[in-house]
Structures are given as structure tokens and as C-alpha cells.
Amino acid sequence: MTDKIVIENLSLTYSDGVESLRNISMGVRENAVTVLFGPAGGGKSTLLRCLNRLNDLTEVRTSAGRILIDGENILDPKTDVIALRRKVGMVFARPVVLPMSIRQNLTYGLELAGEKRKSRLDEAVERSLKLAAIWDEIKDRLDDPAIALSGGQQQRVCLARVLALQPEIILLDEPTSGLDPISTGKVESALQELKKEYTVILVPHSVQQAARTADYAAFFLQGELVEYDEGKSIFTTPREKRTEDYVTGRFG
Amino acid sequence: MMRRLRLNRHVTERLGFSFLTLMAVVTVVPIVAVVIYILVQGMPAISWEFLSGFPRDGMRAGGILPAIVGTFYLTIGTAVFSVPLGIAAAIYLSEYAADNALTRLIRIAIINLAGIPSVVYGLFGLGLFVLFLKFGTSILAASLTLSIMTLPVIISTAEEALRAVPQPFRTVSVSLGGTRWQGIQRIVLPQALPGILTGVILGLERAAGETAPILFTGAAFFLPRLPNSPFDATMALPYHLFVISTQVPEMPPQVQYGTALVLLVFVLGMNLIATTIRSRARARRQW
Ligand SMILES: Nc1ncnc2c1ncn2[C@@H]1O[C@H](COP(=O)(O)OP(=O)(O)OP(=O)(O)O)[C@@H](O)[C@H]1O
Ligand SMILES: [Mg+2]
Numbered sequence: 001m002t003d004k005i006v007i008e009n010l011s012l013t014y015s016d017g018v019e020s021l022r023n024i025s026m027g028v029r030e031n032a033v034t035v036l037f038g039p040a041g042g043g044k045s046t047l048l049r050c051l052n053r054l055n056d057l058t059e060v061r062t063s064a065g066r067i068l069i070d071g072e073n074i075l076d077p078k079t080d081v082i083a084l085r086r087k088v089g090m091v092f093a094r095p096v097v098l099p100m101s102i103r104q105n106l107t108y109g110l111e112l113a114g115e116k117r118k119s120r121l122d123e124a125v126e127r128s129l130k131l132a133a134i135w136d137e138i139k140d141r142l143d144d145p146a147i148a149l150s151g152g153q154q155q156r157v158c159l160a161r162v163l164a165l166q167p168e169i170i171l172l173d174e175p176t177s178g179l180d181p182i183s184t185g186k187v188e189s190a191l192q193e194l195k196k197e198y199t200v201i202l203v204p205h206s207v208q209q210a211a212r213t214a215d216y217a218a219f220f221l222q223g224e225l226v227e228y229d230e231g232k233s234i235f236t237t238p239r240e241k242r243t244e245d246y247v248t249g250r251f252g
Numbered sequence: 253m254m255r256r257l258r259l260n261r262h263v264t265e266r267l268g269f270s271f272l273t274l275m276a277v278v279t280v281v282p283i284v285a286v287v288i289y290i291l292v293q294g295m296p297a298i299s300w301e302f303l304s305g306f307p308r309d310g311m312r313a314g315g316i317l318p319a320i321v322g323t324f325y326l327t328i329g330t331a332v333f334s335v336p337l338g339i340a341a342a343i344y345l346s347e348y349a350a351d352n353a354l355t356r357l358i359r360i361a362i363i364n365l366a367g368i369p370s371v372v373y374g375l376f377g378l379g380l381f382v383l384f385l386k387f388g389t390s391i392l393a394a395s396l397t398l399s400i401m402t403l404p405v406i407i408s409t410a411e412e413a414l415r416a417v418p419q420p421f422r423t424v425s426v427s428l429g430g431t432r433w434q435g436i437q438r439i440v441l442p443q444a445l446p447g448i449l450t451g452v453i454l455g456l457e458r459a460a461g462e463t464a465p466i467l468f469t470g471a472a473f474f475l476p477r478l479p480n481s482p483f484d485a486t487m488a489l490p491y492h493l494f495v496i497s498t499q500v501p502e503m504p505p506q507v508q509y510g511t512a513l514v515l516l517v518f519v520l521g522m523n524l525i526a527t528t529i530r531s532r533a534r535a536r537r538q539w
Contacts, residue, residue, distance in 0.1 A: 052427060054423070054426065054427055057423065057426060082429050082430075082431065083429070085426070085427055085428065085429045086428075086429040089427070089428075090427045092420070092423075092424070092427075094420070096418075096420040096421065096423075096424045098421060098424060098425075098439060099421070099439065099443055099537075099538035099539055100538075108425075108428055108438075109428035109429055109430075112425075112428065112429055112430045112434050112438075113429060145538050146538075147538045147539065161428065162428070165428065165429065
């Protein structure tokens with residue numbers, strides 16, 4: 001197994017002076033679920049938003065370091081961010097379906113990329129909905145407004161919408177924070193399938209979810225990467241006291 | 253004791269409620285009264301000849317076609333300039349401009365522009381379009397003047413409509429490999445369109461009813477024919493109403509009220525379209 005993503009000495013300070021990432025270095029494995037966990041404000045979302053350059057939309061005061069994806073530094077100003085975002089898909093905490101039909105939600109990214117052939121679009125809709133484990137539930141109502149779906153269904157449509165672009169890396173920022181346990185279970189098992197083909201980075205909404213899903217896990221505390229290890233060991237035998245306190249629920 | 257208290261509270265609530273209802277009715281009465289009055293007084297004047305003929309007999313008889321057509325042209329002319337410019341400015345302010353001293357200044361200017369009396373716009377139009385740019389007293393000069401007056405309304409309502417579209421739509425669009433413009437074009441604009449249209453129509457409606465801005469810039473006292481180029485002056489409903497109400501002796505009142513009625517229908521018709529668009533869009537909204 002190789003590192004799909006290599007983060008080197010990444011630091012980031014927002015325009016209000018908050019240092020959200022401090023000298024982060026880590027590699028992210030291909031075909032595995034890597035979990036970023038830790039208390040609120042640790043910088044997990046910030047790190048995700050660096051990986052697809054979504055932070056370009058935010059006012060950032062300083063940033064330093066490199067992020068290599070397949071060996072290329074994506075923080076380089078010359079990076080084609082549009083292509084990068086197709087390759088690195090993102091699912092947000094609150095499901096945001098676009099105000100259009102389910103089908104149009106799924107084809108939105110492809111159409112932006114210039115895909116017009118109906119057969120290709122239909123194919124992508126079916127494939128991605130199956131991958132997101134929601135095809136059987138909604139295959140007969142693809143032309144209904146996406147907003148009419150339940151929250152859990154919407155979140156899986158959002159996941160499918162990312163998958164339709166055939167990305168290589170999938171970022172999920174607390175994707176199940178608003179979902180019931182059954183929907184959460186469906187998303188989690190979808191992730192286990194997805195990691196066979198993709199590199200998955202997940203910010204879980206609880207330590208329990210981190211422990212359930214992680215192949216590798218990184219513990220973030222106030223912008224610092226405290227500990228990074230295989231999920232098996234970090235949740236059972238953490239090396240750092242601070243990790244242990246958090247994992248055992250003694251703070252946060 | 254408790255009973256009395258509860259009863260009192262109940263009575264107070266009832267009284268307060270009745271009072272508010274009364275106030276609401278009081279505000280509506282004058283509006284309805286005006287409409288009914290104009291309708292009753294003006295209806296007898298309305299005939300095919302009145303709507304499709306030229307004024308005769310020193311405007312005391314015949315029709316008001318040139319004024320109707322003129323108001324129509326001025327409204328279209330105003331739309332041609334103010335709608336694209338206003339929407340573009342609103343998109344810039346809502347979607348692209350950073351929140352800095354310059355954009356704050358622009359916003360303050362827009363708010364204040366909306367408060368300037370319309371006769372001042374008229375004088376400005378006279379100076380800039382009629383005299384300096386040598387458009388003469390013309391539909392073009394009058395439309396441009398009305399456009400400047402209408403722009404603040406269109407810009408501020410359109411900006412509001414754009415801002416009402418949830419921010420996450422834009423973020424999601426970008427995260428799916430869209431440019432900012434693609435997100436605006438495919439999601440934000442379509443979602444904001446009903447609100448924008450409402451603003452546009454309300455702005456144009458005001459322009460259609462104004463006299464002062466066109467007084468020096470494009471309105472003609474009387475024209476025996478329809479204008480046939482943007483450089484012609486034109487008759488217009490509000491100005492015609494002013495003329496026949498103040499400048500022509502022995503004017504039959506029903507012609508005045510007939511003209512007022514046509515103007516009212518024109519403006520209320522636009523209003524009705526705006527309201528319909530808005531309520532249809534509300535019902536269909538997906539967020
Ligand atoms: N757009 C922004 N502008 C300024 N500061 C920000 C911005 N986004 C995040 N921050 C700050 O950066 C720090 C890290 O935030 P981040 O959202 O990355 O944390 P997180 O680990 O995802 O937390 P949570 O578990 O609450 O989602 C916080 O102190 C936060 O206040
Ligand atoms: Mg977060």
C-alpha cells in the first residue's frame with residue numbers, strides 16, 4: 001500500500017488570527033478509511049478543506065507547507081483547482097441537496113464538466129446511487145425534487161453526487177451528524193465498500209464512530225496532530241496521554 | 253381572584269386584537285376607495301375610440317392612444333437599460349464584491365439614490381441626456397432618466413433576492429468542480445429569479461407612473477402622431493393626465509378620470525403580475 005496523500009508541514013492561520021493547523025505532517029493511505037478525530041475546533045474541517053482547496057473561498061491569512069496528491073503539490077498556485085475538486089470529492093455535515101430533481105443533483109457535476117450524453121449521465125446516476133446504497137430505495141422517483149427525501153436519504157444522495165464524478169479521494173465531514181442510527185449504519189457500511197476503490201477520509205461525529213470505521217486514525221487537538229496510528233491501536237492502546245484521555249471520555 | 257384575572261387577560265387580548273384588525277382595515281380603506289372612485293368616474297369614458305384614437309378638440313374628446321403607446325415605449329426603454337445593468341450590479345454586489353469600504357459606499361449611494369425626489373432626476377436627465385449628450389427631448393433621454401431613477405430599486409431588490417439563496421448551494425457547486433459563475437448561473441440566479449422579477453416590475457411600475465423625470469426629458473404636450481424613433485418626443489399617460497387636469501380649460505372630467513383609470517390599470521396590472529410570480533415561486537421553492 002502506498003500513500004495517496006502526503007501532507008508536509010502544513011500550517012494555516014485564518015484572517016482573524018486563529019492558528020487552525022500547526023505544522024501537520026502525515027501520509028494518507030490509499031484504499032483505507034482514515035479518520036480525523038478530536039474535540040471541536042481542532043482543525044479537522046480546516047484540513048479537509050485544504051485537501052480540495054475549498055479554503056480558497058475563505059479568508060486565510062497565512063498558510064505554509066505542502067500537500068502532495070499522487071506526488072503533485074496541490075497547494076501550488078498553478079494547480080487546476082477545478083480538476084482537483086473533481087478528483088477530491090466532499091460530503092458535508094448537513095446534507096445540502098441542490099434545488100432540483102434527484103437525477104439533476106447527481107448529474108450536476110458531470111454537466112459542469114461538459115458531459116452531455118444522456119447514456120453516460122444515466123449510467124453515472126445508477127452506478128453512483130448503487131455505490132451509495134440507495135438505488136433500490138429511490139430508483140422509481142429519480143425525477144422528484146431531492147428535497148422531498150428524508151435526511152438520511154439526502155445525505156446518501158450527496159455521497160452519490162460526489163461518486164458520480166468518479167473521484168479518487170472522498171472527504172466526509174461528520175456526514176452522519178444529523179442522521180438516525182439506521183441511516184448512519186447505511187452510510188458507514190457504504191464507506192466500507194467504497195474504500196475498496198477510493199481513498200476515504202472521514203471526520204466522524206463521535207469517538208465510537210471513529211473506532212468503528214477507522215483503518216487509520218489521527219487525533220487532532222487545537223490545530224496539532226497529537227497522534228496518528230492504525231485504528232486498532234489508537235483506540236485500544238494510545239501512546240499519548242492526551243489521546244487516551246479523549247478516547248476514554250475523560251475530556252471533550 | 254384567579255378567575256377575574258384570567259377573564260381580564262382574555263378581554264384585553266380580545267380588545268387588542270380587535271384594535272389591530274381595525275387599524276388594518278383603516279389603512280386599506282383609502283386605497284380601495286381611490287380605486288373604486290377612479291373606476292366609477294372613469295368607466296363611462298372607456299370605449300374603443302378612447303383607447304385607440306387620437307385626441308381631438310384640444311384633447312377634450314377623442315382618444316388617448318399616443319399617451320398609452322408612449323408610456324408603453326418609455327417602460328420598455330427603461331427596462332432595456334435598467335434591467336441588465338441593475339441585475340449585473342446586484343450580482344456583483346452579492347456574489348463577488350468583498351465587504352470593504354468601496355462596496356459599503358456603493359450600498360449607501362444606492363439607498364440614498366432611492367430617496368432623491370424624482371424631479372431632481374428630471375433636471376439631471378435634462379442636463380446630461382437632453383443637452384450635453386444632445387439626445388434632445390426624446391424617448392431615449394426620458395428612458396435613460398427613468399432608468400437611473402429605477403436602478404436603485406432593481407439593484408437592492410435583486411441583491412436581496414440573491415442573498416436569500418442559501419450559501420451552501422454555492423459551496424456545494426464549487427466543491428463539485430464548478431466555477432463560481434457556473435453556480436450563480438445554474439443555481440443562484442434561477443432561484444433568485446422570481447424575487448428579481450418582482451423587484452424589476454415594481455421598479456418599472458414606478459417609472460411608468462412618474463411625471464417629473466420625463467417632464468423635461470421626453471414628454472410632449474400633444475403629438476398628432478405616434479413616435480417612430482427613440483429620438484422622438486412622446487406623449488405619456490401621467491404627463492397627459494397632468495396636462496388635461498391643469499392646462500386645458502373646460503376639460504370634461506370623465507376624460508380625466510378615464511385617463512387616470514387607464515394608468516391605474518396599467519400599473520396595477522404590472523403589480524398583479526409581480527404578485528403572481530412571487531406567490532407561484534413561493535409555492536414551488538425547494539429550500
Ligand atoms: N472560516 C473561518 N474563519 C475563521 N476561523 C475559522 C474558520 N473556520 C474555522 N475557523 C477556526 O479554526 C479552528 C479550527 O476549526 P475547524 O472547523 O477546522 O475545527 P473542527 O476540528 O472541524 O471542529 P468541529 O469538530 O467543531 O467541526 C477553530 O478555532 C475555528 O474557530
Ligand atoms: Mg468541523
